[in-house]
Amino acid sequence: MPGLEHSEIDQSEHPQPVTAEAADRQLWWAAIKPPMYSVAIMPIWIGSTLAFWQRNAANPLIFFLFLGSAVLILAWENLSNDVFDADTGVDVHKRNSLVNMTGQKSLIFWIANGLLAAGLVGIAAIAALQQDLMVVWLVLGCCAIGYIYQGPPFRLSYKGVGELLCLIAFGPLACSAAYYSQTQSWSWNNLFASLIVGLATSLILFSSHFNQIKDDLAVGKLSPVVRLGGQRAAKLLPWLCGLVYALLTIGVMTKLFPAWTILGLLSCPVAQRLCETVGRDYQQPEKLLKCRLIAVEMHFWLGLFFGLGFLLPG
Ligand SMILES: C/C(=C\COP(=O)(O)OP(=O)(O)O)CCC[C@H](C)CCC[C@H](C)CCCC(C)C
């Protein structure tokens, strides 16, 4: 692709493809990033399993409607991220930007809006089933955060508060919406659990900024990693991971969560791999593309086992 100096596709994760077709497939995979969609699934999984444990509430139709809608809304967020980032120039070296790949910015923009509309129809269906608009307000709150994160005139991610916004959206807002969709009520246990989900999701965003320092600096995007500098940010990472697992352990010890949720600790080795990788390579950012994937893996196993803990008997 002309004008692109280096690839955003990590060759250590994806070996050099042998055919142009394979290279194309790899690029589309990196642009659509299917594994990332577990971040939309996890708050629904945790809020709903916690509702089952605490209130015996289990409405599969609402659960699956919410999952599908959350995935569509996150697809809007990601497609519009490529559109808005094309305006600021921060993605100029990002080969797997859908706008760079297709050159069709306004088409991507309208596909994104269509995905958002479809997702919101699903959320409206949940509200209709419940005869209650609360879930709509909570999800609109998530969408508003998603917009001010990257859209004009706000672009708050450029000011370094993206991780905080991410924590609020995927944590308290999305988890409360999921719990409410099952129970039409609120829960302190769920609020505490949502901090774990939100923090683990923000860790993905934080990790994704290590390899972008140069491009971010060039357009004045002050991500936390840019603000702190690579070395200090790399030193902070183990403390943030430790905080996630400390909150989980406190939740179990204080009986806010059932004993089996401690299974979430099984994701610790992945967290350790993330911290080691960043600690070793923060001075070679081109090697750190894979740390975003490791952070997604940590979030996935943590969320899966944490949620399972609410379903296991005893
Ligand atoms: C788009 C996001 C990150 C990409 O950031 P960045 O521009 O630094 O990276 P690239 O290199 O890929 O360009 C995530 C932003 C998350 C945002 C703060 C909150 C979004 C909330 C969602 C819209 C809510 C999803 C639905 C909910 C019900 C689970």
Ligand SMILES: O=C(O)C1=CC(=O)c2ccccc2C1=O
């Ligand atoms: O493209 C990305 O890097 C991210 C996309 C995304 O949807 C997301 C959601 C929540 C936390 C982090 C991220 C990304 O980093």
